[in-house]
Amino acid sequence: MIEHVLRLYPAAYRRAHGGEIAATFREMTAGEPWGSRLREGAGLAAHALRVRLGPGPAAPAARVLGLAYPFVLAAAAAACGLHLLRWYAGFAASPAPAGVQLRADLSGAWGALLVAALLVFTGAATALAGRGRVGLPCTVAGLLAFAAAAVVSGPAFGDPVVTPAATVLAAGVLLACPPDRRPGRGTAGPAGVAGAAIALVVAPRAVLDARLLPWPSTDYGCWPLLVLGAAGLLLTWRHGLRGGPALAxxxxxxxxxxxxxxxxxxxxxxxxxxxxxxxxAIAVSVPLAGRLGRSRRTSR
Incomplete structure (x- = not known):
């Protein structure tokens, strides 16, 4: 594993530090289970990406990545949660025996999509709960697996280009964020707001799919984006963030x-x-919320 991870580093950095990194990795993971080796490998891959892209903790890009980190987790979890809900709604409505459906749905690329979506949802929720060492590798692995399965399934899934590109981008943002820029646990902080956004996206969809309300959904997929935008507006206003970083x-x-x-x-x-x-509307509102937040803090 370590040989493949080292290739992610720039060539000059790899020549200077590759031997030391490999020796440390082997020493730390000797006799450890596969899950521990995978977690350490994911951490090294994230470090390699940060070295290659250059977002040190004090860089402006690091600030943007730190702001985006909890909401990328929330968006990935919400999107995969909606995918799982759509699958379950079709499963519950089908007259076919449950065993027959499960064997069909869990085979091939569709089965990989479902497992990957569950891994992303669980991993993101775990990371937002303050267990990033476990949740982040699970989320990234799930996103990459979801992207690969969407490519393999092709038109059968719906889109073999946009969806994989979006999930790979999300995984890249999560890996590129410096560890000291990742928000910790806190119900009133970014992690708590992001966790609430997941619930606000998934819960209404679950209610509609369960037919607990008499009207059909007419959100056209816009409701999740509105929830994400509202969460960003709330934090931008509360902390008086500058429009550029918040919008990015x-x-x-x-x-x-x-x-x-x-x-x-x-x-x-x-x-x-x-x-x-x-x-x-989201693009215009986020910088405006930041200005209003700074005015509120100045007037105190």
Missing amino acids: ATALACPPLLADALLTARTDPTALAVLAAVLP
């Missing part, structure tokens, strides 16, 4: 939910029009 962080967090929305809305012109109106 929001943009980095959007792709998983945007890909899911496009999958839902791509055949409906009305849905695409609504989606086209939501994104500029």
Whole structure:
């Protein structure tokens, strides 16, 4: 494993420090189970990405990545949660025996998609709960597996290009974020707001799919983006963040939910029009919320 991870480092860095990194890795993981080796390897891969891209803890890019980190977790978890809910709604509505359905659904690329979605949802929730050493590798592994399965399944899944690209981008943002920029546990902080965003995206969809309300869904996939935008607005206003970093962080967090929305809305012109109106509204509102937040803090 370590030989493949070392290739992620720039050549000059690898020549200077590769032997030391490999020796330390082997010493730390000697006799450890596969899961521990995978976790340490994921940590090294993240470090290699940060070395290659250069976002040190004090760099402006690191600040943006730190702002985006909890919301990328939330967006990935929400998108995969919606995927699992759609699968379960079809499973519950089908007249076929449960065993027959499970054997069909859990085979091939579709089975990989379901397992990967469950891994992302569980891993992201674990990371937002303050267990990043366990949750982050699970989330990244799930995102990459989801992307690979979506490519393999092709048109059968719905989109073999946009969805994989969005999930790989999300994994890259999570890996690139410096560890000391990742928010810790806290119900009132970014992690708590991001966790609430997951619930606000998934719970209404579950209620509608269970037919507990008399009206059908007409969100066209826009509701998750609105929830994510509202969460970003709340933190931007509360902390008086500058518009540029806050907007960049929001943009980095959007792709998983945007890909899911496009999958839902791509055949409906009305849905695409609504989606086209939501994104500029979020882009305008985030910097405005930051200015209002700074004015509030100054007037105190």
